[in-house]
Amino acid sequence: METWLKDKLRGDWQIWFIIVLLSLFSMLVVYSASSALAYKKAGGNTESYLLTHTAHLILGLIVVWVIHRINYTNYAGISKVLLWITPFLLLYTYFFGTTVGGTKRWINLFGVSFQSSDLVRLVLITNLAAMLARRQNVEYTRKTLIELIFWCVLLCGMLAVTNFSTAVILGVTCFLIMFVGRVPSRYLFRMSGLVISILILMISISVYLYSTGVEFGRGQVVLERIEAFSNIDINRDKIIGNPERDDSFQKEQAMIAIARGGTIGIGPGNSFQRNYLPEAFSDYIYAIIVEEYGLVGAVMVMGLYLWLLYRGLKNVENTNRAFGGLLCVGLTFSIVFQAFVHMFINVGLGPVTGQTLPLMSMGGTSILFTSVAIGIVLSVTKGEYDEKSIQ
Known part of the structure; x- marks a missing residue:
């Protein structure tokens, strides 16, 4: 049995162990956190959301297994083709995407709905790794670095229009990859300056157009959420945040959940705030974890993501x-950074965003894209473990 498992589940066994633990814990938390949603939309049938989420997790594990069996070097060519498609995909999302939560982030292709940002992030990271890998033993040229910076700035800037927080996560990830890839520091800072400038420009244009009655992007929403978090009237319109939206309400309810949790929590399935906290099963699932499992559960979940990063x-x-x-x-890093952004926001250390907790929050295609990323990582470790076994 052990030999069969080693043959079928190759790569870093610790990463396999981490994703299984996260998936199992996710089933418990989502079952509890989605109960309020079930009573509203499923007539009280809480099992329906649990079964759907479990099916997504099982499908995600199958995706991980399939992806990790393929040689990871094959993904460089696939991502290079997809890279030229992603700008048009983002444009299609903005003009023809499905509006969810007040913004167009979702598209429907061949009957499958997904956030284009999930695909863009995966494609850009893979391409950036491939571009840098080809230059490890060759001196960087101005042309090569301009190409790297161009794609980072273009995709982060376009992504910022509909999903600002994801654009920031992707920008920071690109910086880290280029740093590890030994890109000269002067070009790193130039890229950082360009990305930051583009993000600020996109917000400024969006806020200005909003003041003229034209809606473009999420700049006004980002500004209002920063105001609500800092309690400062940044644009001096004598209104802090947006009273019509529940940003402050979400933060307050999350804080109540965390306060109720204490050290050991109030017990699995006993959450009270799930009935009041919007998006408790996705954007604020960490607050429910703290409420039900306390500081002990919160640290355990955080430790699993740190363990994943370490591996x-x-x-x-x-x-x-x-x-x-x-x-x-x-x-x-992209997965773990998103997880920590989610956790920090849930405990009140940042303005409200729509970032979910990877492999923990309820979702369909987001779990699958995370599974693809983990499968590629395991494919890398599989190749190295196979080489070791041969030696």
Whole structure:
């Protein structure tokens, strides 16, 4: 049995263990957090959401298994083709996408709905790793670096129009990959300056157009959420945040959930705030974890993501190919960084965003895209483990 498992589930077994633990814990939390939603939309049938979420998790594990069996070097060519498609995909999303939560982030292709940002993030990270890997033993040229910076700035800027927080996460991830890829510091700071300038420009244009009655992007929403978080009237319109939206209400209800949790929590399935906290099953699932499992559960979940990051960075040392190492760094950091953004916001350390907790929050395609990323990381570690076993 052990030999069969080693043959079928290759790669870093610790990463396999982490994703299984997160998935199992996710089933418990989502079952509890989605109960209020079930009473509103499913006639009180809480099992329906649990079964759907469980099916997504099982499908996600199957995706991880399939992806990890494929040689990770094949993904460089696929992502290079998709890279030229992503700008048009983002434009299509903005003009023809499905509006959810007041913004167009979702598109429907061939009967499957997904957030275009999930695909863009995966494609850009993979391409950036491939571009940098080809330059490890060759001196960087101005043309090469301009190409790298161009794609980072273009996609982060376009993404910021509909999903500002994801654009920030992607921008920081790109910076880290380029830093690990030994890009000269002067170009790193230039790229950072350009990305930050583009993000500020997009917000400014959006806020200005909003004042003229034209809706463009999420700049006004970002500004209002920063005002609500800092309690400062930044644009001096004598209104802090947006009283018509529930940003402050979400934060307050999350704080109540965390306060109720204490050290050991009030017990699995006993959450009270799930009945009042909007998006308790997705954007604020960490607050429910703290309420039900207390500080102990919160630290355990945080520890699992830190463990995942550690394994991603640790496997870089064992990787003989630069492409594999940069993929491990970029993909694991992107997942863990999103998780920490989610957790920080849930405990009141940042303005409200729509970031979910990877592999924990209820969702369909978001779980699948995360599974693809983890599968690629395991494919990298599988290759290195196979080489070790041969030696």
